[in-house]
Amino acid sequence: MTFEDLQExxxxxxxxxxxxxxxxxxxxxxxxxxxxxxxxLAWNVGEGIGEEVSDEDIAACRTVGDVWQYICDHT
Known part of the structure; x- marks a missing residue:
């Protein structure tokens, strides 16, 4: 998943x-x-990176940058 994918x-x-x-x-x-x-969002990110993402993990994110960092850390 690219940052552009997340933007979309x-x-x-x-x-x-x-x-x-x-x-x-x-x-x-x-x-x-x-x-x-x-x-x-958790479901969509999970689909994009090919692994389950919990609601709690996404709820810990405040900005799009936080979500992007989560994606980078898990791919």
Whole structure:
């Protein structure tokens, strides 16, 4: 999975432009993520990296950069 893939996933999930999704984008303040969104994101990231990602792991992420670091650490 590339960072661009993550941008596309988030852009589709949160109805925004991929260019608006940067490492500094806050999942909660900027994208308005809630618990259901985090569950969906965990599933999408898991599909992208080929392993199960727990909701708790994604919930520990605050920014897109945190999610990207998680992906890098697990691939």
């Amino acid at each position: 996933i988030l852009a589709e999930q949160f109805s925004c432009s991929p260019e608006d999704v940067t490492e500094d984008t806050d999942l909660f303040d900027d994208l308005g993520a809630d618990e259901l969104d985090l569950t969906e």
